[in-house]
Amino acid sequence: MFKVRRPATRRMINLEVRDNTRVSPGFTRLTLGGPELKHLENSGHDQVVRLFFAREGQRELRMPTVSNDVWLAELLLLPKTRRPWVRSFTVRRFRPEECELEIEVALHGDAGPASAWAARAEPGDQAGIFDEGIAYLPPDHAGRQLLVGDESALPAILSILEHAPASLVAEVFLEVPEVADIRKDIVHPEGVRVHWIAREGTRPVPGMLALEAVKGAALPPGRFYTWAAGEAGLPTGVRRHLVTDRGVPKSDIAFIGYWRHGRSSPG
Structure with missing residues (x-):
């Protein structure tokens, strides 16, 4: 956990x-x-x-x-x-x-x-x-990271990138509703690559396009820290893929379901 x-x-x-x-x-x-x-x-x-x-x-x-x-x-x-x-x-x-x-x-x-x-x-x-x-708790040696989120995780990922050390090397996958929601002026270290994905009405469940992008990504070999968040299917899907298909240790993955599609929160 x-x-x-x-x-x-x-x-x-x-x-x-x-x-x-x-x-x-x-x-x-x-x-x-x-x-x-x-x-x-x-x-x-x-x-x-x-x-x-x-x-x-x-x-x-x-x-x-x-x-x-x-x-x-x-x-x-x-x-x-x-x-x-x-x-x-x-x-x-x-x-x-x-x-x-x-x-x-x-x-x-x-x-x-x-x-x-x-x-x-x-x-x-x-x-x-x-x-x-907070759940973003990378170990001191985590110079390489994978960050994945839908629109509900966008504020957290942008904040993480703004405060990241200059040495950070990371692949970032961000899914948003429309092309017009893509941020052009985000701040991040030089070694960070941000992959924007816009649904444009193509998928009913947010996060599934980002999950597909991660599955098809050529991630570099070696250990890295992962933080994935958003609609519950996205972080759990990312974790399952990394552990099962790429052999990533579960301890290197933080996955947070902020909400569930079709279900309201208590209150």
Whole structure:
């Protein structure tokens, strides 16, 4: 099983929307801020937080009162009239000196509550977060890496690349909904090759084109560290392929299912 590192202390953090900027047809960038961000530990580059936001028609956001894993049980005991929505996202950027962080949300119209809320969120809207830690934990000797993700993993991978050492050598496979969602100005070390894959409506399940690309890739021989995330079929498929077909040790692979196609998250 891959490792997840959680901060020593965690707490529910109340914030508000400070800005909402459309990055591309399929993504919007939310800037959240507030003085309570002083309690968030900047623990890594794929830092996952639970994002709490009000349902349509709710006047205020009601956050769980406990800062441990019992929060979900408390949440589900609330009637829907008072229960907030909650979804998982990775932090794109964290600016502790300004008490701000950015979260990029993949938009799917009104197909999901997070997408619908993010599309209409305005400055002053309430939001909250709860830190769930990091899973990108390459060993010190991991100078060669494989990073794979769909649109839900894009913010984490971009953050990882921005903070990577100049010596990093990596193959990166990123699947996005449209060609217009491909980022032209990403920052990464010279030894990193980024392979963009746009679905353009060709596949119903995100991540399957990226999985096919990895299976067909001429990866260099020798040991390397892998981080794969996104719709559950992508990271589990990448892991199965690497272990079964390429003999990669399971301990060298971190695989994280952020969501499941056709299934809603609890809450």
